[in-house]
Amino acid sequence: MRQPWITHSDSTMTRRLLRLLALVVALLGAVSAHGEVITVASSLPKDFLAIYKHAIEAQYPGTRIQYVNFPATHTVSFLRDRAPGNRPDVFWGSAPDIFLMLRRHDLLEPLGKIGDPGIPEYIGHLRINDENGFFKGQALSGYGVMWNARYLQARGIPPPGNWQDLAQAAYFGHVVMSSPARSSTIHVMLEAILQDKGWQEGWALILRIAANCGLIAERSAGVPSSVSNGRFGAGPVVDFLGLSARQAGNPVAFTYARPTVVSVANIALIKGARNPLGGKRFIDFTLSAAGQALLLRPEIGRLPVRPATYASLKDAASYPQIDDVLAQAIVDYDPQVSETRYRIVAAIFDQLITYRHQDLVDLNRLIQQTRQILATHPDPLAEADIENAQALVFSPPISEKRLPELQNISDAPADIARLAAYEAAWGTLAKTRYAQARLLVEQAQTRIRQSKSEIKRP
Numbered sequence: 001m002r003q004p005w006i007t008h009s010d011s012t013m014t015r016r017l018l019r020l021l022a023l024v025v026a027l028l029g030a031v032s033a034h035g036e037v038i039t040v041a042s043s044l045p046k047d048f049l050a051i052y053k054h055a056i057e058a059q060y061p062g063t064r065i066q067y068v069n070f071p072a073t074h075t076v077s078f079l080r081d082r083a084p085g086n087r088p089d090v091f092w093g094s095a096p097d098i099f100l101m102l103r104r105h106d107l108l109e110p111l112g113k114i115g116d117p118g119i120p121e122y123i124g125h126l127r128i129n130d131e132n133g134f135f136k137g138q139a140l141s142g143y144g145v146m147w148n149a150r151y152l153q154a155r156g157i158p159p160p161g162n163w164q165d166l167a168q169a170a171y172f173g174h175v176v177m178s179s180p181a182r183s184s185t186i187h188v189m190l191e192a193i194l195q196d197k198g199w200q201e202g203w204a205l206i207l208r209i210a211a212n213c214g215l216i217a218e219r220s221a222g223v224p225s226s227v228s229n230g231r232f233g234a235g236p237v238v239d240f241l242g243l244s245a246r247q248a249g250n251p252v253a254f255t256y257a258r259p260t261v262v263s264v265a266n267i268a269l270i271k272g273a274r275n276p277l278g279g280k281r282f283i284d285f286t287l288s289a290a291g292q293a294l295l296l297r298p299e300i301g302r303l304p305v306r307p308a309t310y311a312s313l314k315d316a317a318s319y320p321q322i323d324d325v326l327a328q329a330i331v332d333y334d335p336q337v338s339e340t341r342y343r344i345v346a347a348i349f350d351q352l353i354t355y356r357h358q359d360l361v362d363l364n365r366l367i368q369q370t371r372q373i374l375a376t377h378p379d380p381l382a383e384a385d386i387e388n389a390q391a392l393v394f395s396p397p398i399s400e401k402r403l404p405e406l407q408n409i410s411d412a413p414a415d416i417a418r419l420a421a422y423e424a425a426w427g428t429l430a431k432t433r434y435a436q437a438r439l440l441v442e443q444a445q446t447r448i449r450q451s452k453s454e455i456k457r458p
Contacts, residue, residue: 037064038278039088041079041270043072043184045221045241048300055294056285065282071219072098072184073346079107080411084272089279092138092286094238094265095184097191099135100339102268108134109269114280115287119306124326128264128305135268138286139240139295140303142325143189144257146242147234148227148250160234162258163193167208169368173361174233175213176226179354181346183220185238188261190345191338196259196330199400203348207394210353211364228252239320243301256320262329264305340407343419348396351426359434363393366441370448379451385444389437397426 038056042049046069053065070078072093079087079102091102102108110133119137121128128137145160152159157170166175180187194202210216214232217223223235224242228250242254267286269279285291292309295302296319303322304310313319353360370386398406406422409415 035062035064036060036275036278037066038090038275038282039066039068039273040090040092040279040282041068041070041075041088042090042092043070043075044092044094048240051294051297051299052286052291055290056282059285059290060281063278063281071182073181076101076105076107079270079272080105082272086274087270087272089270089273089275090267090282091270092267093184094141094263095188096263096266096335097187097339097342098184099130099266099268100335101342103130103132103134104339107271109271109273109276110134111136111269111280111283114284116289116292116306118289118308119287119292123305123307123322125331126262126264126326130266135266136283136287137264137305138267138291139265139305140262140322140325141185141188141265142239142256142262142303142320142329143185143192143236143260144239144242144255145234146224146227146237146245146252146254148230148232148252150251151227151230151233155233157233159253159255160257161255163205163209163236166212166234166236167205168212169371171212171234172364172368173212173214175209176215176217176223176232176235177210177213178217178220178223179346180342180349181354182218186220186236187342187345188238188263188338189236190349192259192261192330192333194345195333195337199396199403203396204394206349207352207360208364210349210357211360211393213357213361216354216357239325240300240302243320244299247298247301256325256328258328259330260325260328261333262325263333263335265302341403343409344398344403344406347419347423348398348426351423352397352430355427356430356434359431360393363389363434363437363441366438366445367393370441370444373445373448377448377452379444379447382444382447382451385440385447389440389444392433392437392440395433397429398422 049067056065057063068088072095075091075098115136119128145166147159157174160166178186180190190206193205197205215226217226224237224245226232227235228245239254239256242252245252246254267283269276269283273279289306292304292306293312294300295304296309296313303320303325367386367389374383406419409419
């Protein structure tokens with residue numbers, strides 16, 4: 001069944017992906033006859049996963065670690081399509097929303113008391129482990145902006161310090177980001193903005209950033225790679241992607257943009273796993289002293305949840321400190337709120353941004369050009385036209401008051417049909433608003449030309 005966050009254009013690709021993953025799982029069953037296989041489903045980078053694979057296989061001879069790597073946004077549908085006993089053993093990812101969703105769909109097994117006893121229940125205000133025992137915190141994730149120093153310097157663009165900087169005119173065409181429908185980490189970053197600034201003002205900022213983007217990447221991995229190779233100047237990423245890219249020698253930097261979220265990257269045992277004992281052993285290793293130490297490797301660059309691990313740092317000054325990161329985070333960020341409106345945020349983003357990105361960019365270009373002219377040739381009526389155009393372009397299609405009727409959308413056909421109807425309405429509204437905004441901008445430009453002509457008359 002197609003998930004509401006998967007578009008019609010993506011549905012064929014998604015079916016192919018699910019068939020491929022089914023084949024992977026079947027092949028794993030064939031391999032298991034020749035030795036124990038532990039299957040880990042994860043959206044984490046392959047290089048990251050390979051380090052743990054080699055370490056665990058070295059510690060447990062005869063054990064093979066196999067990864068099923070795919071976007072976290074497809075996790076629920078993938079697992080529900082697999083019969084119990086034919087599912088991967090472990091799910092490992094960065095976004096807490098997905099784990100809450102898996103727990104709500106009864107797709108996780110309780111873990112019990114596994115992991116290093118030196119891992120606390122709380123770090124600062126953050127609860128590390130699920131209070132119901134269905135997943136464990138394995139690392140901390142912070143979110144912010146990664147930028148290419150050479151790229152920005154060559155264009156005279158100041159480095160970003162917060163999300164608002166990416167919405168400034170100087171960044172027009174120099175930003176890259178992905179859609180929350182394809183990246184759970186992007187969703188967390190959008191929620192950081194929405195929960196800090198409120199629904200209306202938060203969406204205004206998100207839309208302004210998107211209007212400055214030269215690309216809405218098809219995959220979240222496209223953001224750090226596009227910044228590292230200098231195709232674009234900056235983009236929102238989870239901290240370890242920015243830190244590891246810098247450690248790899250790329251001319252990049254990273255900052256925890258305010259408002260940021262520091263969330264717990266979790267690991268869990270899947271209900272109906274093929275090898276639950278092996279899955280528990282894998283999880284236990286990632287939470288051990290040895291498993292936590294791997295997070296400090298330059299290729300990974302994550303924040304361990306075991307405080308004692310930081311003592312092994314050779315150059316502590318060059319590594320983010322938990323207290324400093326937490327000091328920049330939203331204290332009252334609520335992952336439950338984020339999880340209940342996951343599909344809504346993704347649907348709004350795609351209808352207003354992903355599917356109409358060129359229209360949004362063109363409008364932003366016209367608005368910025370007109371504002372530049374108004375700076376030297378003021379015209380109150382033209383200024384009012386631009387303000388009205390911006391109000392049309394940079395506003396969400398639904399008010400916060402109406403959110404409760406769309407929260408906790410299930411897979412029931414009636415719910416899916418209801419959300420689809422909203423998506424169609426939002427798409428139509430976006431098309432209408434953008435057309436109206438263009439007329440207002442053109443009207444403003446006409447007013448300016450007329451005003452200039454009147455000034456030139458003797």
